[in-house]
Amino acid sequence: GDSVTQMEGPVTLSEEAFLTINCTYTATGYPSLFWYVQYPGEGLQLLLKATKADDKGSNKGFEATYRKETTSFHLEKGSVQVSDSAVYFCALSDPGGTASKLTFGTGTRLQVTL
Amino acid sequence: DTEVTQTPKHLVMGMTNKKSLKCEQHMGHRAMYWYKQKAKKPPELMFVYSYEKLSINESVPSRFSPECPNSSLLNLHLHALQPEDSALYLCASSALGQGYNEQFFGPGTRLTVL
Numbered sequence: 001g002d003s004v005t006q007m008e009g010p011v012t013l014s015e016e017a018f019l020t021i022n023c024t025y026t027a028t029g030y031p032s033l034f035w036y037v038q039y040p041g042e043g044l045q046l047l048l049k050a051t052k053a054d055d056k057g058s059n060k061g062f063e064a065t066y067r068k069e070t071t072s073f074h075l076e077k078g079s080v081q082v083s084d085s086a087v088y089f090c091a092l093s094d095p096g097g098t099a100s101k102l103t104f105g106t107g108t109r110l111q112v113t114l
Numbered sequence: 115d116t117e118v119t120q121t122p123k124h125l126v127m128g129m130t131n132k133k134s135l136k137c138e139q140h141m142g143h144r145a146m147y148w149y150k151q152k153a154k155k156p157p158e159l160m161f162v163y164s165y166e167k168l169s170i171n172e173s174v175p176s177r178f179s180p181e182c183p184n185s186s187l188l189n190l191h192l193h194a195l196q197p198e199d200s201a202l203y204l205c206a207s208s209a210l211g212q213g214y215n216e217q218f219f220g221p222g223t224r225l226t227v228l
Contacts, residue, residue, distance in 0.1 A: 099145035104156035
């Protein structure tokens with residue numbers, strides 16, 4: 001079945017540092033890929049998405065590129081802020097027109113300090 | 115309106131109680147989802163409704179009973195729960211159609227079963 005593997009956390013960075021959170025996936029076909037963020041005590045927010053190979057999703061300074069050859073969708077940000085501290089989930093779903101489940105990675109906790 | 119709302123925000127119930135969680139969206143989405151999230155874990159899919167019909171039930175115990183009265187509302191009826199059912203319950207919605215499969219989440223209901 002489909003699966004998503006994320007790097008183990010927590011990741012601790014100083015403010016303005018460069019962020020990379022690795023995500024690789026296993027799936028049949030051509031899934032859609034997502035990054036969701038969950039701030040403490042809240043639900044999940046869609047951060048960015050990509051639906052086909054070489055697509056780059058971007059939002060709020062975060063970027064991720066759909067790499068089919070390496071089955072990866074790594075999340076990057078050039079300069080993190082304390083407000084970026086949260087848990088980040090990589091996820092995939094069937095790209096078809098029907099309702100389908102999101103397959104999540106285990107989540108990576110990011111802690112940004114001053 | 116681009117949000118999913120959930121009520122109540124917090125719920126404490128005994129093992130003999132009956133309660134309901136409510137979810138609402140006004141984005142015109144025709145797919146709605148219930149997820150359960152335990153601490154430090156990714157969300158786990160429970161149920162999916164597509165065009166107001168139950169399309170996926172991930173082998174959830176019958177003490178959880180979903181209902182979709184119309185295209186904007188989703189309920190989760192709870193009865194005779196166990197302490198291990200304590201978790202954050204997340205509702206999500208999505209459009210249906212090729213390339214429109216991102217799910218939008220509500221803030222969740224934090225449930226405690228005593």
